[in-house]
Amino acid sequence: MKIITNKKFLNRKSKSVKFEEGLRIGNTLLNILSDYPDGVGLAAPQIGLLKRVFVIRFKNYEGIFINPGLLYEENSLLSSESCLSFPNKTCNVVRYNKILIMNQIEEFRDATLQLQNQIAIIWQHEFDHLNGITILDKDISDKKGISNDI
Ligand SMILES: [Zn+2]
Numbered sequence: 001m002k003i004i005t006n007k008k009f010l011n012r013k014s015k016s017v018k019f020e021e022g023l024r025i026g027n028t029l030l031n032i033l034s035d036y037p038d039g040v041g042l043a044a045p046q047i048g049l050l051k052r053v054f055v056i057r058f059k060n061y062e063g064i065f066i067n068p069g070l071l072y073e074e075n076s077l078l079s080s081e082s083c084l085s086f087p088n089k090t091c092n093v094v095r096y097n098k099i100l101i102m103n104q105i106e107e108f109r110d111a112t113l114q115l116q117n118q119i120a121i122i123w124q125h126e127f128d129h130l131n132g133i134t135i136l137d138k139d140i141s142d143k144k145g146i147s148n149d150i
Contacts, residue, residue, distance in 0.1 A: 073124075
């Protein structure tokens with residue numbers, strides 16, 4: 001499976017999925033992510049599917065996010081990030097250290113979840129992919145922040 005690097009495609013917005021389909025896509029994304037030891041997250045548009053699903057795998061944390069929503073964010077910071085779609089680029093992006101999110105956990109059932117620090121930052125990067133936003137679109141300066149390969 002080749003990861004999409006076409007920015008024009010990655011700038012398209014993804015559509016909601018049915019829960020079962022979301023779960024299937026999520027498991028596919030986790031499998032593909034295993035081929036990228038430095039990768040900590042992957043979103044469906046990066047494998048050519050404009051569907052609202054992404055995954056995070058960072059240290060002991062693993063999560064599949066289906067039709068997710070961002071409810072609240074606080075404590076902005078500058079994050080230095082890479083993206084599996086743009087392997088040779090590092091961008092500096094404004095993120096939030098603490099977020100409250102919504103994730104679909106069953107058909108017709110959402111859960112709210114609070115995320116912090118690295119997981120929160122990775123989550124925002126992947127969530128942006130669902131809205132057609134990449135780190136190249138949000139790069140703000142050449143200051144150094146925290147390093148991630150997402
Ligand atoms: Zn990315």
